[in-house]
Amino acid sequence: MRRFSWICGPLAGAVLFMTAFAATVVSAPDNAAAATTSSPAFQRWVKQFRKRARRAGVSYKTFDRAFRGVKPNPDVIKAANNQPEFARPVWKYLETAVSDVRVEKGQVQFAEWKKTLARLQKRYGVDKYIILSIWGMESSFGSYKGTHNVIEALATLAYRGRRKRFGRTQLLAALKILQRGDIPASQMMGSWAGAMGHTQFIPTTYNGYAVDYNGDGRRDIWNTVSDALASTGNYLRRSGWRRGEPWGHEVLLPKGFKYSLASKSHRKPLAEWVALGVKRADGKKFDSWSRSSSIILPAGAKGPAFIIFKNFRTILRYNNSIAYALAVSKLADRLRGRKGVIGTWPQNDRPLTKVQKKELQKLLVRRGYYRGRIDGRIGNGTAAAIRKYQRRIGVVADGYPGAQLLGRLRRGS
Ligand SMILES: [Ca+2]
Secondary structure, rough: OOOOOOOOOOHHHHHHHHOOOOOOOOOOOHOOOOOOOOOOOHHHHHHHHHHHHHHHOOOOHHHHOOOOOOOOHHHHHHHOOOOEEEEEEEHHHHHOOOHHHHHHHHHHHHHHHHHHHHHHHHHHHHHHHHHHHHHHHHHHHOOOOOEEEEEHHHHHHHOOOOOOOHHHHHHHHHHHHHHOOOOOOHOOOOOOOOOEEEOOOOOOHHHOOOOOOOOOOOOOOOEEEEHHHHHHHHHHHHOOOOOOOOOEEEOOOOOOOOOOOOOOOOOEEEEHHHOOOOOEEOOOOOOOOEEEEEEEEOOOOOOEEEEEEEEHHHHHOOOOOHHHHHHHHHHHHHHOOOEEEEEEEEOOOEEEHHHHHHHHHHHHHHHHOOOOOOOOOOOOHHHHHHHHHHHOOOOOOOOEEEEHHHHHOOOOO
């Protein structure tokens, strides 16, 4: 996967979308202020990078034009260091991502781009409502495309801080875009992390997947909606989208369901789930029996359950976050006139922050349920330990690391 651990996926827009709600900004490092002036050290770095870019095929002319007036931007450093203090529950994320306002906005856009979307669905085999929905998620249908000069943002990341490698790779890729003439440097705008245009592609994603749909010779995801939508279609097709298949369905699980089976990494043919008593939440029948599928519980056994197919995994390749993929899928459902999430979310059992997850792991170690790493990541090992503890105290063993579970562990029962 072409992925960067700190950014959810090649489309950085969703990261901004999620961090935009962070309550607290961790202060930037002390040297951030020193980095904001165009210091001799920065000039030396630019000179070196200029040679490196030349070796990669970027002319001095392109480089100098792109770097005119560029200096490290403190806002970019601040944004890159921002760590949300609170974990945002998936239901809060969906409330905003699949709001009635966004659905209405999407319906207006659907009417306007109906023909283009139909052609794209035919050409790439990708569900037109999913393409539309991703446009809605990434830039709210073009309303938030980012106001940073991409070269400046990426030069800042490449020069300073913890994202240097990402910054350098993306900066080089951005210079190649300018070299080819798809967009003038002055119009190459995007997010602080270099996510650009309607689709919020970072430069390497752009170079790999952007297409010129309207045939004017430029792959313009900044100003040409049809180019942007086609680029999204192309990306999904190349990531393994299967024509005509749904993303999945919300499901109801039978009494006595073995919750240890509910995991993205546990796959079964659909028929086996049906044999266990899994049903669609909307009361309809499944349209296929052989599909490889998994059951996920984004908020544990007390929240809604979903069965996911290959196309849901394709959306995850776009952006490796269950909340994001679920938002894209449900927004697409709403746009085609179907229901939103039917089940209710456990509003009183919030997800844990990374610090709290570490505390949870420590408590599980202390009580003898867990022997793995204390890293604040709930992988299969931690989930298995949670389930062991849950069985011991006689609650549903779903492995979900919620606030209620942590409270129970803290009380020492
Ligand atoms: Ca074009």
